[in-house]
Structures are given as C-alpha cells and as structure tokens.
Amino acid sequence: MFLTQRRLCSLGSRTKFLRTIYSSKILGFSTSAVGITYHRLTNYCTYSAMSPKKEMSLKFKNAKRIEGLDSNVWIEFTKLAADPSVVNLGQGLPDISPPSYVKEVLSKVALMDSLNQYTRGFGHPSLVKALSCLYEKLYQNQINPDKEILVTVGAYGSLFNAIQGLIDEGDEVIIMVPFYDCYEPMVRMAGATPVFIPLRSKPVDGKKWSSSDWTLDPKELESKFNSKTKAIILNTPHNPFGKVYTKEELQVIADLCIKYDTLCISDEVYEWLVYTGNKHLKIATFPGMWERTVTIGSAGKTFSVTGWKLGWTIGPNHLIKHLQTVQQNTVYTCATPLQEALAQAFWIDIKRMDDPECYFNSLPKELEVKRDRMVHLLESVGLKPIVPDGGYFIIANVSSLDADLSDMKNDEPYDYKFVKWMTKNKKLSAIPVSAFCNSETKPQFEKFVRFCFIKKDSTLDAAEEIIKAWNKPKS
Amino acid sequence: MLRKAGAPLARCLHHTVTMAKRLPARRLDGVEYNPWVEFTKLVREYDVVNLGQGFPNFPPPDFAVEAFQQATSGDFMLNQYTMAFGYPPLTKILASFFGKLLGQELDPLKNVLVTVGAYGALFTAFQALVDEGDEVIIIEPFFDCYESMTLMAGGHPVFVSLKPSPTGDGDLDSSNNWQLDPTELASKFTSRTKALVLNTPNNPLGKVFSKAELELVASLCQQHDVLCFADEVYQLLVYDGVQHISIASLPGMWDRTLTISSAGKIFGATGWKVGWVLGPNHILRHLQTVHQNSVFHCPTQAQAAVAKSFEWEQLHMGQPGSYFAEFPKAMQRNRDHMIHSLQTVGLKPVVPHGGYFLIADISDFKSKMPDLPGAAEEPYDRRFVKWMIINKGLMAIPVSIFYSVPHQKDFDHYIRFCFVKTWLEPHGQSLRPGVPAAFSALPGPSWGSGIISPRLISACLWEFSSGLESFLPIIKF
Numbered sequence: 001m002f003l004t005q006r007r008l009c010s011l012g013s014r015t016k017f018l019r020t021i022y023s024s025k026i027l028g029f030s031t032s033a034v035g036i037t038y039h040r041l042t043n044y045c046t047y048s049a050m051s052p053k054k055e056m057s058l059k060f061k062n063a064k065r066i067e068g069l070d071s072n073v074w075i076e077f078t079k080l081a082a083d084p085s086v087v088n089l090g091q092g093l094p095d096i097s098p099p100s101y102v103k104e105v106l107s108k109v110a111l112m113d114s115l116n117q118y119t120r121g122f123g124h125p126s127l128v129k130a131l132s133c134l135y136e137k138l139y140q141n142q143i144n145p146d147k148e149i150l151v152t153v154g155a156y157g158s159l160f161n162a163i164q165g166l167i168d169e170g171d172e173v174i175i176m177v178p179f180y181d182c183y184e185p186m187v188r189m190a191g192a193t194p195v196f197i198p199l200r201s202k203p204v205d206g207k208k209w210s211s212s213d214w215t216l217d218p219k220e221l222e223s224k225f226n227s228k229t230k231a232i233i234l235n236t237p238h239n240p241f242g243k244v245y246t247k248e249e250l251q252v253i254a255d256l257c258i259k260y261d262t263l264c265i266s267d268e269v270y271e272w273l274v275y276t277g278n279k280h281l282k283i284a285t286f287p288g289m290w291e292r293t294v295t296i297g298s299a300g301k302t303f304s305v306t307g308w309k310l311g312w313t314i315g316p317n318h319l320i321k322h323l324q325t326v327q328q329n330t331v332y333t334c335a336t337p338l339q340e341a342l343a344q345a346f347w348i349d350i351k352r353m354d355d356p357e358c359y360f361n362s363l364p365k366e367l368e369v370k371r372d373r374m375v376h377l378l379e380s381v382g383l384k385p386i387v388p389d390g391g392y393f394i395i396a397n398v399s400s401l402d403a404d405l406s407d408m409k410n411d412e413p414y415d416y417k418f419v420k421w422m423t424k425n426k427k428l429s430a431i432p433v434s435a436f437c438n439s440e441t442k443p444q445f446e447k448f449v450r451f452c453f454i455k456k457d458s459t460l461d462a463a464e465e466i467i468k469a470w471n472k473p474k475s
Numbered sequence: 476m477l478r479k480a481g482a483p484l485a486r487c488l489h490h491t492v493t494m495a496k497r498l499p500a501r502r503l504d505g506v507e508y509n510p511w512v513e514f515t516k517l518v519r520e521y522d523v524v525n526l527g528q529g530f531p532n533f534p535p536p537d538f539a540v541e542a543f544q545q546a547t548s549g550d551f552m553l554n555q556y557t558m559a560f561g562y563p564p565l566t567k568i569l570a571s572f573f574g575k576l577l578g579q580e581l582d583p584l585k586n587v588l589v590t591v592g593a594y595g596a597l598f599t600a601f602q603a604l605v606d607e608g609d610e611v612i613i614i615e616p617f618f619d620c621y622e623s624m625t626l627m628a629g630g631h632p633v634f635v636s637l638k639p640s641p642t643g644d645g646d647l648d649s650s651n652n653w654q655l656d657p658t659e660l661a662s663k664f665t666s667r668t669k670a671l672v673l674n675t676p677n678n679p680l681g682k683v684f685s686k687a688e689l690e691l692v693a694s695l696c697q698q699h700d701v702l703c704f705a706d707e708v709y710q711l712l713v714y715d716g717v718q719h720i721s722i723a724s725l726p727g728m729w730d731r732t733l734t735i736s737s738a739g740k741i742f743g744a745t746g747w748k749v750g751w752v753l754g755p756n757h758i759l760r761h762l763q764t765v766h767q768n769s770v771f772h773c774p775t776q777a778q779a780a781v782a783k784s785f786e787w788e789q790l791h792m793g794q795p796g797s798y799f800a801e802f803p804k805a806m807q808r809n810r811d812h813m814i815h816s817l818q819t820v821g822l823k824p825v826v827p828h829g830g831y832f833l834i835a836d837i838s839d840f841k842s843k844m845p846d847l848p849g850a851a852e853e854p855y856d857r858r859f860v861k862w863m864i865i866n867k868g869l870m871a872i873p874v875s876i877f878y879s880v881p882h883q884k885d886f887d888h889y890i891r892f893c894f895v896k897t898w899l900e901p902h903g904q905s906l907r908p909g910v911p912a913a914f915s916a917l918p919g920p921s922w923g924s925g926i927i928s929p930r931l932i933s934a935c936l937w938e939f940s941s942g943l944e945s946f947l948p949i950i951k952f
Contacts, residue, residue, distance in 0.1 A: 060702070060731070062761040063606045063628065070764045074771075075559060097551045106776075107548040113534040116543075116744045120519075121512060153591050153770040160769045168500040185768045190500065230496065261494050292494060300556075307555045307775035322499040328509040329623050330598045331591040335774050336746030337543070 069185040073435035080420065081429035087462045089451040090419075090429040092239070092392065094304040096456045099359050101348055102303050106341040115337040122324050123151030123312070124339035130346040131297075131312055137353070139285055139314075147317040150324055151334055155269045155298035155311035158323075160186055161330070162265050162294050162313060165322035167192045171230035176216060178436035178445060180239045180267065187233075195224050196438045199241065208375075211243040211388045218252045225256055231263035232256075234283060237270040240395050240436055240450040242388020244278045254286045257293075263319070264289065269298035269311070272360045274390040275368045284315070294319050299342050303359060304454070308338045367392055370453045370460060377464050378451075381471075392454040395433055399447040402471055413446040422449075428466045506623040510876040517864050526892045527860075527870040529678070529831045533897040535744040536798050542783035543747070546776040553775050560763055561589030561751070562778035568785045573753055577724045577734065585756040588763055589773050593708045593737035593750035596762075598624055599769070600670075600704050600733050600752065603761035605630040609669035614655065616679055616877035616886065618706065621672045634879045635663050637682065639825075647814070648825040648836070650682035657691055664695055670702040671695075673722060676709040679834050679877050679891040681827015683717050693725045702758070703728065708737040708750075709830040711799055714807040717828045723753070730755050733762070738781040740831070743802075743895070747777040806831075806895055813894040825889075834874050834889045841888050854887035 074091060081088045088095075097103070109115055122128070128145035136143050143149065152158040159182060167173060169191030175183050177198040187194045199214040234253060236245040245253075257264050266283050274280045284293040294315035300306035313323055327333075352358045356365075371388060378385040378396045385396035398418055408417035415432030423429040433448035453460065511528070518525055525532070534540055546553055560566070566583035574581035581587060590596040597620060605611060607629030613621050615636040625632045637653040673692060675684040684692075696703050703722055710719045723732035733754040739745035752762055791797045810826075810833065817824045823836035841855050849858035856873035864870050874889035 060758055062764065063602065063604055065606075066603060066761060066764045066768070069768055070760070072559075072767045075767065078558070091556070093555045095552070095555075098554050103548070103551065103554070106554075107544070110540075110544045110547045113540075115746060116535050116540075117530040117532075117746045118528065118739075119746060120515065121509075154772070156771045157769070164500065165503065166498060166500060168497075168502075182768065182771070189765075189768055261496060263494070305554045307553060307557060307772075309770070309772055309774045318498065322503060325499070325503050325507050325509075328512055329506050329620065329627050331595045331748070331770070332511070332620075333748065334591070335748045335777055337547075338774055338777070 065189050065191065069189060073181055073431065077419065077429065077431060077435075080423045083423075083427075085427055086423055087428045087459060087466060089453070089455065089459075089463055090431045092301075092452050092454070093306055094392075094454040095459055096304060096454065098304045102305060102341075102345045102359075105344040105348075106338070109337045109341040109344070112337070112340070115340050117336065118333055119336040119339060121328055121333040122146070123149055123334075124336060124343065127151060127339045127343040127346075130343045130350065131314070134346060134350050135314055138282065139290075141285075141290070143314060144317070148314060148320055150313045150320055150327060151339060152311045152313065152323075152327065153331055153334055154300060154306075154309040155267065155296045156182060157309075157331070157334075158294075158296040158311045158313040159183070159265070159267065161323040161326040162296070163187060163190050163192075164330075165326045166263060166265075166294075166319065167230055170228065172226070172228045173230060174221075174224050174232040174262075175438075176233075176235070176238075177438060177441045178240055178433055179233070180235055181435055183233050184438060192230065193228075194438065195229070196441065197221055197224050198441050198444065199238075199243070209384055209386050211238070211241040211386055211390075212246070214241055214243055214386070215249065216252070221252065222256055225260040225262065227260075229260055229262050231265050233265045233267065235267040236283075237268075237273060237280065237388075237390030239270070239391055240393045240431075240433055241386060242391040242393060244274055244280060244390040245283075247281055250281055250283045250286060254283055254289050258288045262292070264293040266293055266295045268295055269301040270391040271297060272302055273364050273367060273392060275364060275371065275388075278389040280390065291316050291318075294323065303342070303345055304363070308342065310334060310338055310342055367454060370455070373460060374451060374453045377460075377467055381467055393450050393452050395448045395450045397447045398449045413442050415446045415449050419449060426466050426470070428463055502627050502629065505626050509623070510619060510872075514860075514870075514872065517861065518870060521864050521868070523864055523868050523870040525870045526894075526896065527872045529740075529893050529895070530745040531743040531895045531897075533743070535742050536784075536802070538787040538798070539742045539744060539780065539784040542787070543744075543776070543780035545783065546779035553779055555775065556772050557775040557778065559767055559772050560584065561587055561773070562775055562782060565589060565749075565778045565782035565785075568782055568789070569751055569753070572785055572789065573734070573736075577721055577729065577753065579723075579729055581753060582756070586753055586759060588752045588759055588766060589778060590750045590752060590766065591770055591773055592739060592745075592748040593706065593735050594620065595748075595770065595773075596733075596735040596750045596752045597621070597704065597706065599762045599765045600735070601625060601628045601630070602769070603765045604702060604758070605669055608667065610665060610667045612660075612663050612668060612671040612701075613879075614671075614673065614677075615879060615882060616677070616874060617672065618674060618678045619876050621674075621706075622879065630669065631667075632879065633663050633668070634882065635660050636878075636882060637677075637680065647818075648823065650677070650680045650825055650827045650829075651685070653680055653682055653825075655688070655691075660691070661695055664699040664701065666699075668699055668701050670704055672704045672706065674706040675722075676707075676713060676719065676827070676829025678709065678830055679832050679872070679874055680825065681830040681833055683713055683719055683829040684722075686720055689720055689722045689725060693722055693728050696731060697727050701731070703732040705732055705734045707734055708740040710736060711741050712803050712806055712831065713829040714803060714810060715828055719829065731758075733758060738777075738784070742781070742784050742798075744780075747780065749773065749777050749781045809894040809896065813892060817892075824892075831893050831895045832891050833894065834891050835871075836888060837890055838888045854883045856887045856890055860890055 078091055081090050128149045131149050132143045132145040152161055163186045167190040171192040172195050173187045173192050174195045177196050184194050202213045204213055264283055271280050284290050284295050294313050297312050299308050299310040349358045374394050375385055375387050382400055383396045385394050388394050403418055403421050405417045405421055413434040415434050419430050419432045431450045433450050434442040434446040437445050566587040569587050570581035570583040590599055601624040605628035609630045610633050611625045611630045612633050615634050622632045639653045642648045705722050713719045721734055723729050723734045733752050735752050738747055738749040788798050814824045817835050825834050827833045847858040847862045854875040856875050860871055860873045871890040871892050874891050875883040875887045878886045
C-alpha cells in the first residue's frame with residue numbers, strides 16, 4: 001500500500017521508513033502499543049522536519065488515508081455505458097419500474113409538509129420501527145429499533161460506518177475474492193490491511209456450472225486468521241457470483257470468528273433474491289454470532305429503488321453504537337421523506353409476507369425467469385455461464401467470443417479491454433469481473449464478465465439480438 | 476440459536492464472551508458525544524415550543540414542494556442511481572448559478588460535488604485533506620461538528636474566539652460587534668496549519684464577515700499556504716442590507732478554498748439532505764475520492780427537486796416574487812419580532828445580520844438562579860436549557876456547545892434561538908400547565924414543531940422573568 005504513494009517529500013518517506021521498521025510483526029508489540037509508538041515517531045519526524053521550507057503543493061495534497069484510492073470501476077464504466085444507444089447490462093441498476101405501491105407511497109409522502117425537515121439521526125422513527133418488526137421475524141429475536149438499528153446512506157453507507165467505526169489502523173480484515181469492489185478501498189481508508197482469500201471452483205464435469213460450485217477451502221480460510229484479524233466481510237447472496245452460502249459454509253466462518261474473536265460484517269443486500277432450491281441464512285442467527293455481527297441491508301435492492309440510497313445495519317448495541325458515532329460525525333441524518341416512504345412500503349409487505357404478491361416473494365420469481373433466460377442465451381453462443389443461486393448478476397468466461405482487442409490499452413486486464421471493446425463495437429455493456437479482485441487475483445478472473453439481469457424484457461431482447469449476432473459478419 | 480416457530484420472542488440469553496479486542500476504532504475517541512443527539516432526544520420526550528434546532532416549522536416554498544412532487548411521481552428512472560458526483564441537471568445549475576457569484580467559470584463535473592447535506596460536504600473535506608497531526612483553525616463560536624470532524628481525521632483543532640466589544644448601556648449588542656483580533660488570529664498559524672474553517676454567516680452568532688475581515692483571513696491563508704473550508708449554508712439569509720461575500724471570490728482564494736452550501740437551508744427543506752462543495756479540481760478531486768469510498772451516490776429525487784427549485788428561482792430572479800429576495804425579508808421581520816419579544820422580558824439578544832439564529836444573554840438569570848440541577852461541571856447554559864425544556868416547555872440551544880471545552884465556562888451565559896419559524900396566531904388547547912398560550916402542532920412526527928407567535932414566546936419568557944421568587948421552590952431540589 002505504501003509503495004503506491006507518489007510524490008513523497010523527505011518528511012513523508014522518513015515517516016514511511018519508520019512505520020515499516022516498527023511493524024508489530026517484527027517487534028512483537030500488540031497493535032495498540034505499536035499505534036502509540038508510531039504516533040510518537042511521526043510527531044518526532046514531523047517536528048524535526050519543520051524548519052526547511054515546505055513545498056507549496058504539499059498543502060493541497062490529499063490526506064494519506066485516500067492515497068491510491070482514486071480510481072473507481074463504476075465511475076469509469078458508467079460513463080462508457082451512458083450512451084443511450086448502448087444496451088446496459090453493467091451497473092446493478094434496475095430499468096424496471098419499482099412496484100406501483102412503492103411509487104405511490106413516495107408521491108403521498110411528498111405532499112406531507114412535516115417530512116421536509118430533519119428527522120432522527122440514527123433513523124426515522126417509523127422506519128426503524130418497521131425494520132425492527134420485519135427483522136424480528138427473521139432473527140426470531142427482539143430487535144431494539146433505537147439501539148440495534150442504524151439507517152444509513154445506502155448499504156454503501158452502512159459498510160462505510162461499520163468499517164470506520166470498528167476497524168483500526170493496523171487491523172486485518174478478511175475479504176473473499178471476488179468481492180464487491182468497495183470493500184478493499186474502505187478497509188484501506190481505515191488504515192487496515194485487507195487479507196484476501198479466493199473462492200475456488202470445484203470441477204463441474206459436464207453439469208451446469210453453479211455459483212454453489214465456488215467455495216472457500218476451510219483450511220485456507222483458517223490460515224488467514226490471526227490475532228490481528230478484526231473482522232471478516234461476508235457477502236451473501238454474493239456479488240458478482242450470486243452464491244448463496246449454505247449452513248455448513250456459514251458454520252465454518254462462524255466457528256472461525258468465535259475461535260479468533262473476530263467480528264463479522266455481513267453484507268446481505270440481496271437477501272430477498274434467492275432462487276428455487278436455495279435459502280438465505282443470516283450468520284447473525286448462528287450461536288455465538290449475534291454479539292459479533294453487524295448485518296447490512298438495502299432499500300435499493302429490496303424495493304428496486306437504488307436512487308433512494310437508504311440502507312441499514314442491524315446488530316447488538318455494543319457494536320451499533322460505534323456506527324452511530326460515525327453517523328453523527330459524517331452525514332448526521334438521512335433524507336426524511338424517503339425514510340417515511342420506505343417505512344410505509346415495508347408495512348405494506350410486512351402484512352403479507354406469505355402472499356405471492358409480497359414483493360419479497362414476487363421479485364425473486366420474476367428474476368428467476370430472467371436468470372434462466374440469460375443462462376440460455378449465453379449457452380446458445382457457446383459460453384458457460386456460472387448459474388447464480390441468488391442476486392441479479394450472472395458471470396461468464398467470454399474468451400471464446402471473437403473480439404479484436406488490439407486497439408485497447410495494453411496494461412489493462414483482458415476483461416476491462418473486452419468490456420470497453422464490447423461497449424464501443426457491439427453496443428452492449430457489462431462489468432469486468434477483475435474489478436472485483438485484488439491485484440494478485442485479477443489474472444484468475446480476467447476472462448470473466450458480469451451481466452446484470454434486473455432489466456425489462458425489451459432490454460434483454462436487445463441484448464439477445466446483439467449476442468446472437470456476435471459472430472455474424474457485418475453486412 | 477434458531478428458535479422453534481411459535482416460541483415467544485425474548486432476548487436470547489447468549490452470554491457469549493464479548494470480544495477481548497478493543498471494539499471501536501481509535502478515530503472515534505473524543506467524538507462519541509454529540510449535543511444534537513442529546514437535545515433532539517429531549518424534544519421527543521417533552522412537548523416543547525421548539526426554537527432550538529435550525530429547521531423551519533413551515534413548509535418549503537410552493538415551487539420547491541412541487542419540484543419534489545414532480546421528482547417523486549414523474550420519470551420512474553429517478554428511483555435509480557444517478558451520477559456519483561451529482562445529478563447532472565443539479566451540478567449544471569449549481570455551476571452556472573454559483574459561478575456567477577464566485578466570479579468563476581465552473582465545470583459541473585470538475586468543480587461541483589453533491590453531498591449528503593452540507594454536513595456530508597464538511598466530512599468529505601476533512602477526510603480528504605486533513606491528516607494526522609495537521610492543525611485546523613476554528614473560529615469560535617463554531618458549529619460543533621468542525622471540532623469532532625477535525626479530531627476524527629486525526630487533526631488538532633486550534634481555536635480563536637470572536638470577542639464582543641463592550642456595548643453602551645441600553646444599546647443592543649450586534650453580531651458585527653464580535654470580532655477577531657488580527658494579531659491573535661495570525662499567531663494561530665503554524666507550519667502545521669492545514670486548513671481554516673470559516674463560517675459566514677456564522678452559526679450561532681449570525682455574524683456576516685465583512686470584506687475587510689475576509690481579506691484579513693485571506694491574506695493569512697495565502698501567506699501560510701493554508702486551505703479554507705468556507706461553510707456558507709446561510710448565504711441566502713442576510714439582513715439590513717448587509718452583503719454576503721464568498722471568500723473564494725477574493726483574489727488568490729479560489730485555488731485554495733472549498734465553498735460549502737446547503738439546499739436544506741436555502742430552500743427551508745433540511746430533510747432533503749442535499750448539499751454541495753464548489754472548488755478547484757486539484758482539491759475537489761480528493762473529495763471525490765472520499766465520496767466514492769463513503770456514500771458514493773446521493774439520493775436522486777431530492778437532487779432533482781433541488782435542481783428544479785434553482786431553475787424556478789433563476790427564472791424569477793430580480794423580479795417581484797423572487798424567493799431569494801422575499802425570503803430574507805420575511806426572516807428579517809421574524810428576527811425583529813423575536814428581538815423585541817426577548818427584550819421585553821429582560822433577555823439581551825445579540826442582533827444577527829445573517830442566518831437562522833440569534834443568541835441572547837441570560838446573565839441575569841444566571842445571577843438570580845445560579846444553582847440549576849445538572850452534572851457538576853456542566854456549563855450553566857446547558858442546565859438552564861434543560862430546565863427550560865422540562866419546566867417551561869420552551870427549547871433553545873446552549874451556546875457553550877459552540878465553544879471548545881476550555882472556553883465553555885466563559886461563554887455559558889448565552890442561549891441560541893432559531894427564528895425561522897412561522898408567526899401565525901395560536902389556537903387550540905393549552906399543552907400543559909405552565910405553557911400559557913396554546914398552539915396547535917402541525918401534523919407529522921412529534922418533533923415539537925409548532926406554530927409560534929410573538930405572544931406565545933413573550934408569554935413563555937415573561938413567566939420566568941417576572942416573579943422569579945415564585946419559581947425558586949420549584950427548582951430547589
């Protein structure tokens with residue numbers, strides 16, 4: 001991480017040198033002792049370097065915490081796909097309408113004057129009440145709406161609050177590869193070290209390749225834990241694979257968390273999007289896990305309203321209170337009318353959870369059809385997609401598709417070049433799976449591309465046309 | 476443990492060992508307490524006339540409400556993500572609108588970042604630019620988050636106070652009477668100073684920094700190569716013909732200034748949580764990096780509503796009915812009503828020239844009722860405000876929360892009132908004994924929002940200024 005720093009002045013490099021020398025591994029200090037030592041040494045470095053005139057440009061340099069974090073796959077690829085003639089199967093953004101009752105509650109709420117002003121910082125009262133009611137059923141436990149729930153700016157905001165609140169400089173955080181791309185920069189921004197473990201595929205021998213074929217090796221996973229491991233980030237259903245972790249797989253993770261006294265940050269934004277034969281399980285409901293887990297959910301993914309940017313974290317107060325502290329020092333509160341609308345939408349569906357009309361039931365049914373259509377389509381052109389058990393993405397190895405990438409930048413992974421070429425020449429966009437990998441594992445996944453299928457039929461029709469015509473010569 | 480269906484819901488008695496490792500990150504040390512969390516909780520527990528927190532108790536202007544309605548019932552794709560750094564029609568109009576005010580050609584993609592309120596803009600700026608050990612100059616009284624955000628970024632806050640000159644007997648104190656000592660200000664700059672936070676119009680004082688004062692700050696920033704975080708959320712609300720000047724428009728300042736503002740304060744829609752930062756790209760790009768690693772996107776529809784609201788105002792600027800002309804005039808009248816009411820009951824308001832608030836001197840109460848209940852070291856004004864909430868059903872904000880801990884005892888005799896409240900006549904039933912005039916609350920969450928009249932405020936305040944002796948038995952514990 002430090003090697004990526006550019007434009008080091010003598011002060012900066014001396015600081016870096018001392019930080020490397022006095023790492024806890026070498027001296028066997030506990031994390032906090034090293035933290036104190038480092039701080040004092042930084043001050044020493046700083047004050048002794050004060051007399052020489054500083055470079056003018058130094059003051060405008062970014063803070064160290066964001067060094068090397070400026071590039072972002074979404075910024076790059078959403079710009080590419082913004083061309084309206086491109087069929088966009090890239091970003092996880094539904095182009096289907098949210099359910100009509102969700103749009104209606106928001107319209108109604110927009111007429112209520114009192115909702116135009118600040119609400120409670122940790123979550124609008126009617127919303128945390130609704131979340132508490134819903135999740136009590138799922139956790140089979142009481143959930144205190146004020147102390148065990150925090151409403152955030154999307155699940156993204158929940159991840160940020162959790163990492164800023166609970167992860168310290170010098171901590172290690174285990175991340176499974178591929179991973180939703182923000183986990184790595186958020187962990188680095190907190191001064192911690194991400195420790196990666198790849199999902200590996202079992203041999204499939206002619207049968208359909210499923211996301212469930214991708215697993216973690218328990219021994220390899222255990223080898224990643226040590227006394228500095230503060231947390232593991234779990235994402236189930238998984239983005240981009242769509243893997244839904246089984247009871248046995250979650251038990252392995254839970255056992256390790258307990259053995260090594262580690263937190264679990266569980267990103268469950270796709271919790272409702274699970275297909276036939278699979279069940280979403282919450283690791284926080286496993287014995288010994290409630291006390292050490294924060295579980296993240298998303299309005300955007302639950303109700304197909306990604307632009308509302310509301311998410312939540314549920315967990316024990318001794319963890320949630322630290323996320324609340326981050327909240328009161330970052331955004332303070334989330335938008336009021338959207339929170340009220342979300343609460344009302346939840347109440348409608350909480351009342352009919354066993355009903356097929358309930359969006360928690362109807363959306364996965366609708367998406368399973370689209371998933372199967374995508375599988376069929378990709379297979380029809382000779383690709384072998386990984387059939388997802390959940391979520392709304394599907395990935396496939398695209399190296400057998402004809403693509404002349406000779407004009408693309410040489411230093412980029414294959415899938416980056418492929419997607420850029422495909423967007424430009426085939427007017428179809430997707431997301432390169434190596435964007436979800438750390439630099440070491442990018443080569444393992446660089447032939448894979450991720451397609452989003454929470455799209456209306458006409459979008460999928462257009463994608464089908466493009467894919468089917470792939471190898472036909474241009475007339 | 477998964478319980479069997481039908482088992483009663485109860486707290487699982489899994490007293491598993493709590494973690495031996497330290498749980499919260501060290502960056503949270505010293506920032507766990509937030510006065511707003513404490514005071515808003517009190518508002519929910521007690522029915523009060525809420526003149527404390529800075530939000531209007533009346534709706535945003537019709538055109539803004541309509542804009543929000545359109546955004547939430549129009550194109551259904553507005554329910555999805557927009558561009559990360561800001562909804563394009565919003566960044567476009569912010570660039571054009573504020574570019575004129577700042578005298579700069581602003582690029583919507585490079586010079587504008589939309590954030591979750593101005594609060595989110597401040598956080599993003601601190602995280603992007605303040606490093607461990609950096610010093611940040613904060614002018615007191617200050618909006619309290621500047622200190623905690625500095626600390627969370629590992630910085631050292633360095634305080635310099637605005638100080639009032641003595642006023643003549645019978646004269647009202649005024650916010651422009653509170654000034655920085657130039658020598659003292661200059662002495663606060665060191666080679667570790669990374670940024671200075673400037674809030675104009677100032678919260679809580681309502682001071683609008685003059686050109687000369689801004690030039691002083693600007694010259695020191697340039698001399699010491701320091702960044703300026705300019706919090707200008709109240710920029711629309713200036714009174715008595717005073718002009719708001721953005722420091723970024725002064726020579727040499729655009730390249731080192733971030734200018735932060737808020738749709739919430741401009742359009743009286745604090746619940747929309749839309750703010751923005753304007754600045755040169757070589758600095759703003761670092762805020763973009765923080766933004767894409769913290770919230771990434773802001774809600775689309777609220778941004779669409781703000782864009783439409785600016786478009787409406789742009790069409791009406793310079794004409795009768797221009798909101799940006801009429802709203803400050805209306806709030807100036809509110810301010811004057813409040814000043815008058817406070818004076819008639821023996822409180823000494825400091826006349827603000829901008830913003831949502833004024834502060835009032837409660838020294839007389841402090842000398843007559845010095846021993847209000849509270850924690851040992853709790854500053855007087857906080858104890859007074861809590862007493863006022865519980866016993867008088869009136870809420871204000873103690874000004875000591877806007878001061879650094881060492882200075883709180885020197886400024887514990889002021890409380891802050893928000894006058895961005897409606898002045899309709901009251902009607903309805905009395906809330907409870909002790910609240911003399913009645914009012915009816917607006918529908919919605921019981922946030923203590925109410926319709927407040929001059930008569931009501933006077934009555935509330937009159938009760939505890941006259942016949943104080945009759946209150947003493949109540950407050951003796």
